[in-house]
Amino acid sequence: MRKLGLMNTSALPAALAEIVDDFQALEEAERLQLLLEFSRELPDPPTRLQDHPELMEQVVECQSPLFLTIETEPGVDGQPGGAPERVRLFFKAPPEAPTTRGFAGVLHEGLDGLSPAEILAVPDDMPELLGLTRAITPLRMRGMTAMLGRIKRKVAALPQQG
Amino acid sequence: MPYPVEQNEKFSAYAHPERLVSTEWLAAALEGGALDGGKLVVVESDEDVLLYETGHIPGAVKIDWHTDLNDEVTRDYVDGEAFAALAAAKGISRDSTVVIYGDKSNWWAAYALWVFTLFGHEDVRLLDGGRDKWIAEGRPITTDRTVPAAGDYPVVERNDAPIRAFKEDVLAHFGKPLIDVRSAEEYTGQRTHMPAYPEEGALRGGHIPTAASIPWARAAAEDGTYRSRPELEALYLEEAGLKEGDDVVAYCRIGERSSHTWFALKYLLGFDTVRNYDGSWTEWGNAVRVPIVKGADRGTVPAGFQKQ
Numbered sequence: 001m002r003k004l005g006l007m008n009t010s011a012l013p014a015a016l017a018e019i020v021d022d023f024q025a026l027e028e029a030e031r032l033q034l035l036l037e038f039s040r041e042l043p044d045p046p047t048r049l050q051d052h053p054e055l056m057e058q059v060v061e062c063q064s065p066l067f068l069t070i071e072t073e074p075g076v077d078g079q080p081g082g083a084p085e086r087v088r089l090f091f092k093a094p095p096e097a098p099t100t101r102g103f104a105g106v107l108h109e110g111l112d113g114l115s116p117a118e119i120l121a122v123p124d125d126m127p128e129l130l131g132l133t134r135a136i137t138p139l140r141m142r143g144m145t146a147m148l149g150r151i152k153r154k155v156a157a158l159p160q161q162g
Numbered sequence: 163m164p165y166p167v168e169q170n171e172k173f174s175a176y177a178h179p180e181r182l183v184s185t186e187w188l189a190a191a192l193e194g195g196a197l198d199g200g201k202l203v204v205v206e207s208d209e210d211v212l213l214y215e216t217g218h219i220p221g222a223v224k225i226d227w228h229t230d231l232n233d234e235v236t237r238d239y240v241d242g243e244a245f246a247a248l249a250a251a252k253g254i255s256r257d258s259t260v261v262i263y264g265d266k267s268n269w270w271a272a273y274a275l276w277v278f279t280l281f282g283h284e285d286v287r288l289l290d291g292g293r294d295k296w297i298a299e300g301r302p303i304t305t306d307r308t309v310p311a312a313g314d315y316p317v318v319e320r321n322d323a324p325i326r327a328f329k330e331d332v333l334a335h336f337g338k339p340l341i342d343v344r345s346a347e348e349y350t351g352q353r354t355h356m357p358a359y360p361e362e363g364a365l366r367g368g369h370i371p372t373a374a375s376i377p378w379a380r381a382a383a384e385d386g387t388y389r390s391r392p393e394l395e396a397l398y399l400e401e402a403g404l405k406e407g408d409d410v411v412a413y414c415r416i417g418e419r420s421s422h423t424w425f426a427l428k429y430l431l432g433f434d435t436v437r438n439y440d441g442s443w444t445e446w447g448n449a450v451r452v453p454i455v456k457g458a459d460r461g462t463v464p465a466g467f468q469k470q
Binding site: 032033035036039095096097098099100102134135136137139140 | 210211212213215216228229265
């Protein structure tokens with residue numbers, strides 16, 4: 001199998017690194033199946049967002065409609081000045097768009113709950129590491145790169161915490 | 163022997179009713195065991211590369227427009243050898259009746275049908291209404307893997323000339339009708355890509371001089387089926403101004419949406435000479451020294467390109 005050794009996964013947050021390893025361990029056809037599983041596992045956004053689509057932002061680079069937004073919540077230990085805040089990710093994409101949903105599912109499982117600094121440190125070309133470019137085509141991969149870019153831009157725009 | 167042609171009132175008004183089948187017809191054919199023996203092969207072709215895997219018509223095989231039909235290195239379609247291997251792997255023989263369906267009003271299915279036609283596959287039809295209509299009617303879908311018995315497909319070289327136009331052909335075509343099937347914003351040059359598809363942009367926005375604007379989706383009804391013959395005539399003859407016997411070129415952004423229009427002009431209205439310019443706006447809008455027109459007017463044949 002072709003190795004994708006351009007960048008190793010040690011630079012990635014643990015959950016995302018694990019996903020990348022899972023994809024890389026598979027043959028190309030099985031990688032598509034794994035992406036399909038991620039599309040099934042993508043959670044629906046909470047009702048308060050579903051009822052207010054204007055609170056979500058459309059990623060126009062995706063071939064199918066995809067909306068996303070981020071929120072922050074206090075870090076796990078809840079101490080002021082303690083653990084950094086966590087970023088929560090919410091996605092909405094129709095079932096007729098499984099590829100788009102699959103990409104969103106990967107980013108959700110890999111990034112949801114991380115700190116802003118951890119998300120900002122994810123390399124922009126991380127989607128290339130999934131080894132899907134040939135099977136999906138570069139055209140379709142751009143949607144996922146755009147999705148990651150949008151998340152990082154939104155995280156970067158968060159008000160700075162004291 | 164080709165599979166029997168569907169007879170119904172809507173289809174019989176079309177020039178080539180043998181190119182369409184209805185969901186009722188396909189459901190009955192499947193129940194009758196039509197898929198046994200490879201005489202009839204059902205192909206799903208979608209924009210989304212994973213949509214087939216979420217559920218497809220029982221026994222249908224998948225052909226992806228990008229990974230199966232486009233050449234990986236040259237901007238072109240696969241060659242005869244690759245097409246023969248693809249068809250055989252999907253259980254298609256040269257004499258099989260192939261019914262293609264897909265998402266988005268058969269937009270990609272029409273594109274796959276057009277590529278099959280480049281290879282001269284004789285009996286290839288569209289499922290009117292496509293995937294969405296089949297599902298809306300509550301007809302069976304499955305995630306069971308289809309494992310077709312290998313088909314027997316000869317290596318046939320593509321014959322592009324009758325239905326495919328290249329940039330040079332379009333430059334030589336000035337004076338004859340062109341149909342631009344993109345959105346109004348793309349036609350006028352307000353934007354160079356489809357709404358929500360910015361990644362396939364071009365340097366310049368506008369249209370090929372003299373092209374009439376008839377966005378592709380106007381040929382489809384709400385349920386994704388093709389509009390009736392009188393409705394199509396109102397669109398292409400009255401509005402676009404096509405006349406019987408015209409030699410027509412249709413284009414869009416990469417040749418997929420215009421395949422849907424090509425099908426309507428060629429098989430439903432019966433224009434003999436209709437070519438799809440698959441280079442379309444991603445080539446024309448970026449090419450050096452080709453004329454374009456901005457705005458809603460069709461424009462005129464540019465100086466220096468008049469037919470002798």
